[in-house]
Amino acid sequence: MVKACWKADQQGGWKLMPAGSAVTKTLWQYSRELPEDTMEFLKGIASDYCKVKNCVYERYSGIKNLNRLTPVYDILTQMRHCGLREQLNLPAVYYELAIADAVADIKGSWGAVRNKIGSLITANENLSDSDRIYLRTVLKMNSVYAGILNRQEYEMPKNAEGLDIDVKRLNSYLCRLTRKYLIRPNAKSADSFRISPNGYSYKDGAMRIVCRIPRKRISIPLKDDRTFDRQIKVHIKENYVVLAVPVEAKVKKHADYTNTVYIHIGYQDMFTLSNENIYGKGLGDIVTPETERLAGKNSKRQRLRVLTRAEGEEKDLKRAGNIEVNNLGTVKYDRQKEKVRRRTETFINAEINRMLRTEKPGKVVITRPATIKNRPPSRSKAANRRLSRSFYGYIRERLAYKCLIHSIELTEINSRGTGFICSSCGAEGKRQGVTFTCENCGMKTTVPVNSAKNIQKKYEDGKNMKNWE
Numbered sequence: 001m002v003k004a005c006w007k008a009d010q011q012g013g014w015k016l017m018p019a020g021s022a023v024t025k026t027l028w029q030y031s032r033e034l035p036e037d038t039m040e041f042l043k044g045i046a047s048d049y050c051k052v053k054n055c056v057y058e059r060y061s062g063i064k065n066l067n068r069l070t071p072v073y074d075i076l077t078q079m080r081h082c083g084l085r086e087q088l089n090l091p092a093v094y095y096e097l098a099i100a101d102a103v104a105d106i107k108g109s110w111g112a113v114r115n116k117i118g119s120l121i122t123a124n125e126n127l128s129d130s131d132r133i134y135l136r137t138v139l140k141m142n143s144v145y146a147g148i149l150n151r152q153e154y155e156m157p158k159n160a161e162g163l164d165i166d167v168k169r170l171n172s173y174l175c176r177l178t179r180k181y182l183i184r185p186n187a188k189s190a191d192s193f194r195i196s197p198n199g200y201s202y203k204d205g206a207m208r209i210v211c212r213i214p215r216k217r218i219s220i221p222l223k224d225d226r227t228f229d230r231q232i233k234v235h236i237k238e239n240y241v242v243l244a245v246p247v248e249a250k251v252k253k254h255a256d257y258t259n260t261v262y263i264h265i266g267y268q269d270m271f272t273l274s275n276e277n278i279y280g281k282g283l284g285d286i287v288t289p290e291t292e293r294l295a296g297k298n299s300k301r302q303r304l305r306v307l308t309r310a311e312g313e314e315k316d317l318k319r320a321g322n323i324e325v326n327n328l329g330t331v332k333y334d335r336q337k338e339k340v341r342r343r344t345e346t347f348i349n350a351e352i353n354r355m356l357r358t359e360k361p362g363k364v365v366i367t368r369p370a371t372i373k374n375r376p377p378s379r380s381k382a383a384n385r386r387l388s389r390s391f392y393g394y395i396r397e398r399l400a401y402k403c404l405i406h407s408i409e410l411t412e413i414n415s416r417g418t419g420f421i422c423s424s425c426g427a428e429g430k431r432q433g434v435t436f437t438c439e440n441c442g443m444k445t446t447v448p449v450n451s452a453k454n455i456q457k458k459y460e461d462g463k464n465m466k467n468w469e
Helices: 036-060 063-068 072-080 084-088 092-123 129-140 142-149 167-181 283-313 317-327 331-359 381-388 392-405 447-468
Strands: 004-008 014-018 022-030 192-195 200-203 206-210 217-221 232-236 241-250 259-265 271-273 361-367 409-413 430-432 435-437 444-446
Touching: 022 392, 036 063, 036 072, 036 084, 036 092, 036 192, 036 217, 036 232, 063 142, 072 084, 072 092, 084 092, 092 129, 092 167, 092 192, 129 142, 129 167, 142 167, 200 217, 259 331, 259 392, 259 447, 271 331, 271 447, 283 331, 331 392, 361 392, 361 447, 392 409, 409 447, 435 447, 444 447
Parallel strands: 259 361, 361 409
Antiparallel strands: 004 014, 022 241, 192 232, 200 206, 206 217, 232 241, 259 271, 430 435, 435 444
């Protein structure tokens, strides 16, 4: 019998993965403080890497090249002979990876367009079932989709043969949506680049990477002695670099992980379970002070920016320059913000691990994230700030990853009916702060506990209904 776990796919669903298979995670490796000439070299490589990507975006992100993105070798061959690498004096180990990265970004933008158009097709009440079949079939076929966008002849898909549809109207509809939602990628930040295994080696505790001068390498001393033989992404910081290394982690199966856990994900307390256990208690006490600190800092910075513009308009350029240089720097600002973010992420990961060790779940049930359309309006600026800086997305991402690694099934259900309904009697209750009160049955508890119990009740009711059917 093959045991299995669940993995999130690109469409936001879940697919079954066999236990013992491997998933990719990122390890981070830090360099020591680097000399100024080394940092200048790395920044130059990142800048040229960015230029190559923008060149590829400009050449191949339009509708005329939709059918030429696969395989990438054709684009690599064309870019090798365009003269850009010689002009930049960029070694091939960087140049070719920049091209591959750019092509992947272009494919991603086309994927986003297809997903957006697919959702609009579903929501359009003026389309018949036959219209939808034709449009969805076209979106899946690059050659047909490209032919329609470029007003070229194409072979009608077999799935669309015999359908009662207005092909001209549907093709125009498809072209119009593509023009509206297709966005050309743009590499603005030149602070990272990738390097292939043949572009680096190790010696005396340092990584030695290919230089612009043949048979010469630049040394990057590392803080640890780990070595790798795979493609690495180099992130450039103020006076050091961070290496992002993709490695494989095996999926584990725990025989004693058999419980079903129902979780409410909150702001103040990260996880509240239906059995009233709490994990990540006080998360809001970490996030809220930093949110308010940044709000105050950004407000002061905005006033200084306004003052800088005013001084510039009055031609007191020296004072305007002093304000901008001395008060609007980002080095200290970014460093403090990153420090708190890392501390918060460490806390989140530790609490997820503690929850898994303690509860030993075989299945975890949570609600789907609320969309903007379904989210209740808030007139409080402070509440909106807290919501914008919440770690909901990161928590969900890490929970999904850890469930994947430990062969735990993760199930998401609709959140409707889990907030204001009493989990005991089903009547509508009252929420005052974190307190939930039901006047019908007299139950008094916290909002997170009530929501977690509603999640359990809704999931079990739905499961029983399916079994009954």
